[in-house]
Amino acid sequence: MKKGRAEFLTKSTVRCLMQVKRQSLFLLLPALILFGFLLVLPLANILQESFRQFVPGRVGSALDAPFTTHNYEELVSHAYIGFFLDTFRIGLVATLVALTIGYPIAYHVARMRSGRRRKLWVAFLVAMMFLSALARVYAVALAFGPVGFLPLIARLLDINPNSSNVTEVLVVLGLLHYLVPIAALTLIGTIQNVNPRLTDAAESLGAARILAHLTITIPLSARGILSAFLICYTLCISAFVIPMVLGKGRILFVSNLIYSRFGEVANYPSGAAISVVMLVLSMVIIYVVTRAATARWDRV
Amino acid sequence: MITRFTRRGFLHGAAVGGLAVGLPTFWATRHQAFAQDTITAVDWGAPYLDASKEMAARFGKVDVNWAAHEGGGAAILAKIKASWPNTPYDLVDNWSPVFVTMTREGWAETITKSDVPNLADVPEALITKDEKGNWKNIPRSTTGACFAYNAKKSPIPIKSLQDLYSPKLKGQICWPGPLMNTSLQIVALALANGGNERNIDPGFKALKDLAKTGNIGRVYSVHTESVASLTSGETSVTFGDQATLSAVQQALPLTYVSKMDPNLKTFLFTEGWVVMSNSKKKKAAFDLANFSISVAECEKFNKIIGLNPANRKSKPPEGLAHLSMTDAEMKKFGYIADFDYISKQIDGWNKRFESEIVPLLK
Numbered sequence A: 001m002k003k004g005r006a007e008f009l010t011k012s013t014v015r016c017l018m019q020v021k022r023q024s025l026f027l028l029l030p031a032l033i034l035f036g037f038l039l040v041l042p043l044a045n046i047l048q049e050s051f052r053q054f055v056p057g058r059v060g061s062a063l064d065a066p067f068t069t070h071n072y073e074e075l076v077s078h079a080y081i082g083f084f085l086d087t088f089r090i091g092l093v094a095t096l097v098a099l100t101i102g103y104p105i106a107y108h109v110a111r112m113r114s115g116r117r118r119k120l121w122v123a124f125l126v127a128m129m130f131l132s133a134l135a136r137v138y139a140v141a142l143a144f145g146p147v148g149f150l151p152l153i154a155r156l157l158d159i160n161p162n163s164s165n166v167t168e169v170l171v172v173l174g175l176l177h178y179l180v181p182i183a184a185l186t187l188i189g190t191i192q193n194v195n196p197r198l199t200d201a202a203e204s205l206g207a208a209r210i211l212a213h214l215t216i217t218i219p220l221s222a223r224g225i226l227s228a229f230l231i232c233y234t235l236c237i238s239a240f241v242i243p244m245v246l247g248k249g250r251i252l253f254v255s256n257l258i259y260s261r262f263g264e265v266a267n268y269p270s271g272a273a274i275s276v277v278m279l280v281l282s283m284v285i286i287y288v289v290t291r292a293a294t295a296r297w298d299r300v
Numbered sequence B: 001m002i003t004r005f006t007r008r009g010f011l012h013g014a015a016v017g018g019l020a021v022g023l024p025t026f027w028a029t030r031h032q033a034f035a036q037d038t039i040t041a042v043d044w045g046a047p048y049l050d051a052s053k054e055m056a057a058r059f060g061k062v063d064v065n066w067a068a069h070e071g072g073g074a075a076i077l078a079k080i081k082a083s084w085p086n087t088p089y090d091l092v093d094n095w096s097p098v099f100v101t102m103t104r105e106g107w108a109e110t111i112t113k114s115d116v117p118n119l120a121d122v123p124e125a126l127i128t129k130d131e132k133g134n135w136k137n138i139p140r141s142t143t144g145a146c147f148a149y150n151a152k153k154s155p156i157p158i159k160s161l162q163d164l165y166s167p168k169l170k171g172q173i174c175w176p177g178p179l180m181n182t183s184l185q186i187v188a189l190a191l192a193n194g195g196n197e198r199n200i201d202p203g204f205k206a207l208k209d210l211a212k213t214g215n216i217g218r219v220y221s222v223h224t225e226s227v228a229s230l231t232s233g234e235t236s237v238t239f240g241d242q243a244t245l246s247a248v249q250q251a252l253p254l255t256y257v258s259k260m261d262p263n264l265k266t267f268l269f270t271e272g273w274v275v276m277s278n279s280k281k282k283k284a285a286f287d288l289a290n291f292s293i294s295v296a297e298c299e300k301f302n303k304i305i306g307l308n309p310a311n312r313k314s315k316p317p318e319g320l321a322h323l324s325m326t327d328a329e330m331k332k333f334g335y336i337a338d339f340d341y342i343s344k345q346i347d348g349w350n351k352r353f354e355s356e357i358v359p360l361l362k
Helices: A002-049 A078-110 A115-129 A133-143 A150-157 A164-192 A196-204 A209-220 A222-237 A241-246 A254-265 A268-299 B007-028 B030-034 B048-059 B075-083 B096-105 B117-121 B161-165 B180-192 B201-213 B223-231 B242-249 B282-292 B295-305 B327-333 B339-361
Strands: B038-043 B063-068 B091-095 B138-150 B173-176 B216-220 B237-241 B254-257 B266-275
Touching: A002 A268, A078 A115, A078 A164, A078 A222, A078 A254, A078 A268, A078 B339, A115 A164, A133 A164, A133 A241, A164 A222, A164 A241, A196 A209, A209 A222, A222 A268, A241 A254, A254 A268, A254 B075, A254 B339, B038 B048, B038 B282, B048 B063, B048 B282, B048 B295, B075 B096, B091 B096, B091 B282, B096 B266, B096 B339, B117 B282, B138 B180, B138 B242, B138 B282, B138 B295, B161 B201, B173 B180, B173 B223, B180 B201, B180 B237, B180 B266, B180 B339, B201 B216, B201 B339, B216 B223, B216 B339, B223 B237, B223 B242, B237 B242, B242 B254, B266 B282, B282 B295
Parallel strands: B038 B063, B038 B091, B173 B216, B173 B237
Antiparallel strands: B091 B266, B138 B237, B138 B254, B138 B266
């Protein structure tokens, strides 16, 4: 009797779940169609374009252009690998610095006693994101240009203001201008979910304040830190205007290479190949980082 | 009281809402609806766009929707290709290398003197032709590109090619990216070292040597970067087209390195209109373009943007003596590049710049 009833419940539950799944699919269908039309189809187009032969002097590839792997082969060179490495390296540095600066800001905002002041801070951080990216980039360019602080800093530190290291620092500064508010906003919610009494308990048991934060607050907000990292890193490696203006044409991101092919030279196949490689590499990196982080949490 | 939502109520509300939105929109755009002709024209940003709008206002017989180029002149090619044959443009302002590409793609309408009578006053050598000799563009300006420097900021005067390699110029050169001016700057270095656009290797070798000196402070990829770099004092020497250099000259004294050293050539080319071959308003586009290259209008326009008028009867503005050349000067200091050939090489030159030059600038 019990077994029959259990079987009945199980079958009924399964039927119910199937119905819910079909209904959900039906409701999701418009979004899926839009997603397929606006994202999957263009990506498929880019992929097929990347294998087309380009005839110099024409605009894009011809409809009957033969397929070739030449567009990918020319990326396997020291210079182009260097561009990819520069993009990922500078992006990583900017992201880590943004998290280092953004976390204390987020902690300060999350732990504010006054709800009104917290709202004002959040509004301020959100308002910073509405500032024009171009205005911000040129503000950094002028502030650290020949009429700004750079000549003075260069003299004090005895460095060449035109060196590529200084240019890289300027690119990172430009990225930070953009990333710090985003990192802080992403982390505020996470930190608010960490019970402050846990650190109080640690301190009451003799732990130093900094140790309490390092061993309790930060590990408990690790998932939020990972989210902020992924968001900021994605924004960094896809940045275009910031490296174009602050990089002075000497520090090139992959996005700048893609723009020159699509925007000026009209070599769509080469631009498509670079885009596909960048997409695949970015997804691999994000997957590896996420897996490594979540594997560690699973072990803990 | 419960308000019932009825079908009649819904239709009533929709009609009122439609009228509320539609009437003001119609009233604001009524003159477009009743206008004889409205064309869409593309031009560069200020001061080109402002000067062209003033010209169109004086013409008055055609309404124009103005759009601005986003980036260099070639950037619009991608938009045209993506929307062809339903491109929304009727008239596109561009320059020599892009005329060649548009002609090759079949996007440029054939023009005759009966379409644009004022072309009779424009030297035929300035007009782009297809392989059958058909005219394909309407020149408005003749202009050039050359080296120039801010005499007050530059550590040394630039009088010859070798001055660019001087150690005193560390970080002072604002060098155009390979897609600016269709790499005429690299052609300039090639010409100075026994090459030309068909033998560009000497140019790349010279540019590698220049990159190794550390004198290139910035590589610009849009004209505004060059203007900002020079006017802010970040750099003091550059190579640019006259429109960009004229914009810089409004802020600081610029010395043109033209007609000084036979190794530093001044390149000459044209800017003007292309009537799109898919345009449904060709007559209106021809009429506007014809008006723009009349003696008076060509003079007014080129005075504003600082270039030489294509109409030989129009008076050129002052300050362009470095672009005016006698036959002897043209042979020694001037150069008209083969833009048809260059347009097929620019992709390869761009990749060479990325792989051979940029690593040396880091």
